[in-house]
Amino acid sequence: CVTLLALQQSPIDQVAWDQTQILNPWQYVGFATLPNQVHRKNGEERCLGCIFLSVGESGLGKSTLINSLFLTDLYKDRKVPNAQERIDQTVNTIKHTISIEEKGIKVRLTVIDTPGFGDAVNNTESWNPIEDYIDQQFEQYFRDESGLNRSNIQDNRVHCCLYFISPLGHGLRPLDVACMKALHNKVNIVPVVAKADSLTQAEVHRKKMKIREEIEQFGINIYQFPECDSDEDEDFKKQDQILKDSTPFAVIGSNVQVESKGRKFRGRVYPWGVVEVENSAHSDFLLLRNMLVRTHMQDLKDVTGETHYENYRAQCIQNMTRMVVQQKKCRWVESGCRESEKLLHMFSKKRNVDAETRASYIFILPSGSSKPV
Amino acid sequence: CVTLLALQQSPIDQVAWDQTQILNPWQYVGFATLPNQVHRKNGEERCLGCIFLSVGESGLGKSTLINSLFLTDLYKDRKVPNAQERIDQTVNTIKHTISIEEKGIKVRLTVIDTPGFGDAVNNTESWNPIEDYIDQQFEQYFRDESGLNRSNIQDNRVHCCLYFISPLGHGLRPLDVACMKALHNKVNIVPVVAKADSLTQAEVHRKKMKIREEIEQFGINIYQFPECDSDEDEDFKKQDQILKDSTPFAVIGSNVQVESKGRKFRGRVYPWGVVEVENSAHSDFLLLRNMLVRTHMQDLKDVTGETHYENYRAQCIQNMTRMVVQQKKCRWVESGCRESEKLLHMFSKKRNVDAETRASYIFILPSGSSKPV
Numbered sequence: 001c002v003t004l005l006a007l008q009q010s011p012i013d014q015v016a017w018d019q020t021q022i023l024n025p026w027q028y029v030g031f032a033t034l035p036n037q038v039h040r041k042n043g044e045e046r047c048l049g050c051i052f053l054s055v056g057e058s059g060l061g062k063s064t065l066i067n068s069l070f071l072t073d074l075y076k077d078r079k080v081p082n083a084q085e086r087i088d089q090t091v092n093t094i095k096h097t098i099s100i101e102e103k104g105i106k107v108r109l110t111v112i113d114t115p116g117f118g119d120a121v122n123n124t125e126s127w128n129p130i131e132d133y134i135d136q137q138f139e140q141y142f143r144d145e146s147g148l149n150r151s152n153i154q155d156n157r158v159h160c161c162l163y164f165i166s167p168l169g170h171g172l173r174p175l176d177v178a179c180m181k182a183l184h185n186k187v188n189i190v191p192v193v194a195k196a197d198s199l200t201q202a203e204v205h206r207k208k209m210k211i212r213e214e215i216e217q218f219g220i221n222i223y224q225f226p227e228c229d230s231d232e233d234e235d236f237k238k239q240d241q242i243l244k245d246s247t248p249f250a251v252i253g254s255n256v257q258v259e260s261k262g263r264k265f266r267g268r269v270y271p272w273g274v275v276e277v278e279n280s281a282h283s284d285f286l287l288l289r290n291m292l293v294r295t296h297m298q299d300l301k302d303v304t305g306e307t308h309y310e311n312y313r314a315q316c317i318q319n320m321t322r323m324v325v326q327q328k329k330c331r332w333v334e335s336g337c338r339e340s341e342k343l344l345h346m347f348s349k350k351r352n353v354d355a356e357t358r359a360s361y362i363f364i365l366p367s368g369s370s371k372p373v
Numbered sequence: 374c375v376t377l378l379a380l381q382q383s384p385i386d387q388v389a390w391d392q393t394q395i396l397n398p399w400q401y402v403g404f405a406t407l408p409n410q411v412h413r414k415n416g417e418e419r420c421l422g423c424i425f426l427s428v429g430e431s432g433l434g435k436s437t438l439i440n441s442l443f444l445t446d447l448y449k450d451r452k453v454p455n456a457q458e459r460i461d462q463t464v465n466t467i468k469h470t471i472s473i474e475e476k477g478i479k480v481r482l483t484v485i486d487t488p489g490f491g492d493a494v495n496n497t498e499s500w501n502p503i504e505d506y507i508d509q510q511f512e513q514y515f516r517d518e519s520g521l522n523r524s525n526i527q528d529n530r531v532h533c534c535l536y537f538i539s540p541l542g543h544g545l546r547p548l549d550v551a552c553m554k555a556l557h558n559k560v561n562i563v564p565v566v567a568k569a570d571s572l573t574q575a576e577v578h579r580k581k582m583k584i585r586e587e588i589e590q591f592g593i594n595i596y597q598f599p600e601c602d603s604d605e606d607e608d609f610k611k612q613d614q615i616l617k618d619s620t621p622f623a624v625i626g627s628n629v630q631v632e633s634k635g636r637k638f639r640g641r642v643y644p645w646g647v648v649e650v651e652n653s654a655h656s657d658f659l660l661l662r663n664m665l666v667r668t669h670m671q672d673l674k675d676v677t678g679e680t681h682y683e684n685y686r687a688q689c690i691q692n693m694t695r696m697v698v699q700q701k702k703c704r705w706v707e708s709g710c711r712e713s714e715k716l717l718h719m720f721s722k723k724r725n726v727d728a729e730t731r732a733s734y735i736f737i738l739p740s741g742s743s744k745p746v
Binding site for chain 2: 217
């Protein structure tokens with residue numbers, strides 16, 4: 001006997017935009033472990049929060065997965081565009097923010113959606129708005145960091161891009177390759193195989209192998225899990241290896257709560273069986289959530305700050321230096337021109353002396369000057 | 374206890390291209406009912422065979438569904454292109470033909486594949502090669518039919534286009550709308566929702582509703598089932614209504630034979646249950662097969678010949694008539710020009726008479742002629 005309980009009636013949905021949602025004791029995401037991660041890295045507490053970018057064509061269950069990951073309802077006012085709107089639509093970015101509190105730990109969660117991506121007949125350069133968004137956040141941070149008052153900078157840099165790969169294709173699609181290559185040096189890409197409940201276990205295994213091969217073949221730099229410290233315990237090392245071997249994570253999401261055999265869980269009810277979102281035998285959902293929230297959130301932020309942002313900053317400084325050099329050159333040429341003009345003016349005055357005197361002048365114009373001798 | 378038996382070991386796979394595959398008694402497609410259909414329509418037997426066009430982006434299980442529908446292995450030498458090949462690929466058409474014999478009834482089955490459709494970053498006009506293929510078959514038939522020896526015409530006209538819609542999107546994609554609108558006046562389009570095992574029953578219901586709405590909204594003319602004769606029995610009428618209400622058919626295919634609880638069937642084994650391809654509670658697969666093979670194959674061919682081909686033929690004749698009229702006009706203008714030249718030549722000769730005689734000439738040039746009076 002299986003009962004479906006719409007999550008619209010659960011306390012989750014009473015949370016509005018930018019208000020704090022306090023999770024029930026039975027709802028456990030793992031945010032409570034965040035201070036340990038921060039402590040683990042450098043002993044000083046930081047602002048708890050993370051900014052995710054969710055990229056993938058429509059219908060891959062991106063919103064549902066985000067809701068399932070963070071036990072929230074980030075898209076309550078969402079309107080799915082109709083067919084005509086989908087035809088006219090261009091790619092844009094929409095920001096959703098919510099604060100979640102778990103066991104006294106408050107986390108500010110931001111998800112950037114990219115509606116319209118991959119849905120048009122012609123998707124050429126449809127990743128440009130996404131690339132621009134990431135760059136704009138870096139630019140803002142660079143301005144703030146270079147300004148006078150930099151003690152309270154609002155950090156909006158994107159820490160992680162969840163890239164949703166269709167479960168249908170034979171590996172990566174040309175659009176996936178092009179988009180990931182456009183973003184891979186700007187953001188930590190975590191690829192996931194969406195709606196994995198349409199794949200049997202053998203198909204999931206084959207698809208993961210193929211995607212990993214193609215990621216390597218095309219030189220796409222996805223997020224690399226850090227190497228384990230040698231003094232970590234064996235259990236931690238084993239879990240870490242499982243995590244690395246599971247990329248790209250095959251995930252299933254659900255907005256529906258199912259009651260079956262006395263248990264309540266997020267799931268999907270098919271005529272041939274019930275899929276449990278948080279069952280490790282059914283998908284990599286728990287692995288992904290643990291990675292994003294419990295074990296690697298701080299590393300995602302560190303890589304963003306230390307690698308992607310530093311690359312952007314170095315590029316900026318290089319460009320600025322080049323501009324300054326160019327400006328200097330321009331000024332030098334301009335001043336050279338003015339000097340030449342002056343001398344030419346003097347020369348034309350001297351030309352007005354009578355023909356006999358003029359014949360005795362010899363003009364030598366060395367390079368960079370034009371001086372009558 | 375579930376056992377997977379690869380169909381590679383079954384007798385199906387020993388059938389080569391264009392050889393006759395004789396189905397086992399437990400393998401029943403329904404071709405044996407074809408002579409009844411033919412009889413039902415006009416009392417005389419026709420050539421048994423049908424030409425299907427299979428359109429949809431890669432990974433929608435088109436080949437698997439075709440194999441499941443006709444209990445065959447039409448794609449045994451198929452090579453799935455790798456990622457680089459997929460990037461470089463353009464849309465083309467590939468023809469597969471096989472003869473199948475069931476209970477003494479032989480059917481020649483042709484499936485036209487359209488690899489590469491919908492897979493590129495830019496899919497603008499990617500339906501053109503498909504449109505061209507259909508037109509070429511009409512053109513060939515038109516030439517043959519207009520020739521001297523028309524008793525043994527090879528009829529390659531496409532009778533049915535199985536259009537595969539992704540189960541992931543929120544209804545039709547812009548590419549689906551554009552492609553179906555390009556083809557709908559040339560071929561019978563039968564839309565199917567592919568890989569429906571990724572949708573719960575409620576989702577299937579909603580998706581079908583939405584697709585039907587959008588098909589109407591965009592004025593797409595899909596294949597319309599003929600109205601039932603009033604003298605048909607109630608059971609037939611009921612089945613016919615179920616068929617009409619099920620469009621677009623939500624289908625599941627499989628190349629794998631499963632053995633479970635003493636039964637063998639084509640299916641898909643998930644950790645949460647086993648999907649049976651030929652189970653009506655799991656998908657519309659049986660409805661689609663019955664429609665294509667047992668009840669509507671002859672109607673699909675009749676509509677192709679009587680509507681789509683006749684439209685093409687009328688258009689051809691219209692174009693030819695227009696061309697003939699234009700050629701006539703050209704000839705008339707040309708002959709008019711030659712006549713004028715002659716008269717001008719005569720006139721210039723006459724101009725050589727002396728000035729007094731010349732003064733008495735009055736030239737009247739009525740419309741269409743230039744005759745000196």
